[in-house]
Amino acid sequence: MRNRKKLKKHVVTAITAAKRIFDHNLGDERTAYRMSQTHGVCRNVLQKAFKEEYGVGIRDYxxxxxxxxxxxxxxxxxxxxxxxxxxxxxxxxxxxxxxxxxxxxxxxxxxxxxxxxxxxx
Missing domain, CATH: 1.10.10 (Arc Repressor Mutant, subunit A)
Incomplete structure (x- = not known):
């Protein structure tokens, strides 16, 4: 198990929701900025947490x-x-x-x- 900072619940919710949207709505144009606004998370926090959790940035994912x-x-x-x-x-x-x-x-x-x-x- 890798040593990483524990993410806050609302950040986990945001990155999980983002991944679900990207997996099931392939043409979805929601940007990290819009996703962060929807879930009340700073865009940079969302991007960093997504990359930490899934090993790749939102755009690349x-x-x-x-x-x-x-x-x-x-x-x-x-x-x-x-x-x-x-x-x-x-x-x-x-x-x-x-x-x-x-x-x-x-x-x-x-x-x-x-x-x-x-x-x-």
């Missing part, structure tokens, strides 16, 4: 969750435009750019292969 979901949706056969709308990107190009930056390949490159290929994403 949200991106990871969205990119994992986008990858799963594309693997199910959904097209990039549909994924971008579902995940509330401003447009398909913004989604494609974010996907390429995160995965180092475009959605098409990741999932456009012939049956004989043994590409593992």
């Amino acid at each position: 949200r991106l990871r969750v969205r990119m994992e979901k986008s990858k799963a949706m594309l693997a199910e056969g959904k097209d990039a435009k549909e994924v971008s709308i579902t995940l509330r990107y401003s447009n398909p190009s913004a989604f494609n750019n974010a996907f390429k930056k995160y995965w180092k390949v475009t959605p098409k490159e990741m999932f456009d292969f012939t049956e004989g290929d043994s590409f593992c994403a």
